[in-house]
Amino acid sequence: MKLINVERSNPLEGTIKIPGSKNSSLALIAAACLTDEPVTLLGIPNISDIRVIYELTSKIGLKIEQSDQGNVFLDPRKIYSSNLDPVKSSSFRSAYYFVGSLLAKFGKVSIGFPGGDDFSSRPIDQHIKALKMMGASFTFFDRYYTAEAKELKGATIYFDVITCGATINVMLAAVRAKGTTTLLNAARDPEVTDTASFLNKMGAKITGAGTDMIRIEGVTTLRGCTHTVIPDRLIAGAFLMGAGITEGSVTVEDVIPKHLSSCIAKLRDIGMDIHEVENSITAQSTGILRATRVRTSMYPGFATDLQQQKAL
Incomplete structure (x- = not known):
């Protein structure tokens, strides 16, 4: 394979239940x-x-x-x-x-x-x-x-x-x-x-x-x-970032928001609207995203597995 062609998708919208970690x-x-x-x-x-x-x-x-x-x-x-x-x-x-x-x-x-x-x-x-x-x-x-x-x-x-x-x-x-x-x-x-x-x-x-x-x-x-088993925080973080990448709105359910505190903080840094309740998080794009610095580290720092989505 000599190249991969990536095209912009429609906004990611909806609600998803997060599986076990x-x-x-x-x-x-x-x-x-x-x-x-x-x-x-x-x-x-x-x-x-x-x-x-x-x-x-x-x-x-x-x-x-x-x-x-x-x-x-x-x-x-x-x-x-x-x-x-x-x-x-x-x-x-x-x-x-x-x-x-x-x-x-x-x-x-x-x-x-x-x-x-x-x-x-x-x-x-x-x-x-x-x-x-x-x-x-x-x-x-x-x-x-x-x-x-x-x-x-x-x-x-x-x-x-x-x-x-x-x-x-x-x-x-x-x-x-x-x-x-x-x-x-x-x-x-x-x-x-x-x-x-x-x-x-x-x-x-x-x-x-x-x-x-x-x-x-x-x-x-x-x-x-x-x-x-606890919910998979990495899958949840990827879907939340997907809302920003595609200018959509995504709700992840059956999550523990505390496990995603660093991810949520960075999503707010770039201008996304984040709403948390007891076991769900909604991320909504405002249409205007700004750059921020991300440095990965061990928990509770920003997870290495989420850095590539953040770069998008």
Whole structure:
């Protein structure tokens, strides 16, 4: 393909319900493997990454049933292996969550290197550093790596950079580790808080999620529960920006406005009318948009995934 021809569309108008967060769903499915009883997750989106994770985990014994409404029943009691297919587990970056969720139960996990978007590398140095501090050892091969630990023990861990993936992964490992783990310079993303909320419903003892210091007191067992995944803030932000790009008016429903505070602030900066209520946001173009400076950063800063839409 030598060129892509882009033509201006008609104004984007209407109301849309936002699905559950993909990033949170991937972490929640991995977290479900920690418990010793069935769990139900509500609002899981039916998308390719989720379908890959179903196929990946069904091969190790996780029983999965999904309804048309997005309700997913997960039974981890018959998981018999922690050797994850290296090709499938490399097809999306957050497969590494299964290291945190399975290591304490099985003592060894084999998994492919993280994949996902093909425009940048996916370093896992902070994951490795933290899990080593908890007693794990790593062996690296061409297509996959293994993590082993006779016993995971609590530790005080400072992340050299703020990382949502490592924060969630180490939090998963710490839930069934011996003793107390403290995570410093932890990510504050809603997906971290959602995962901690789900784990606490199952009987974990996690405090501080949503701040830069998270404390996890290890437990020996976890119980089943029902949990609803948070809405996808990135999809919601894209639709709100679509209203500005096309000079339209869009209402996103089933959202948590606080999760979109930086996006909303920038939309107001450029001249859009924004109306917020408890679980919906309406963005309307005024027809005159002005330039503004955007610098991406970790939550609660402006999300990297929204910068390209903003540039339009």
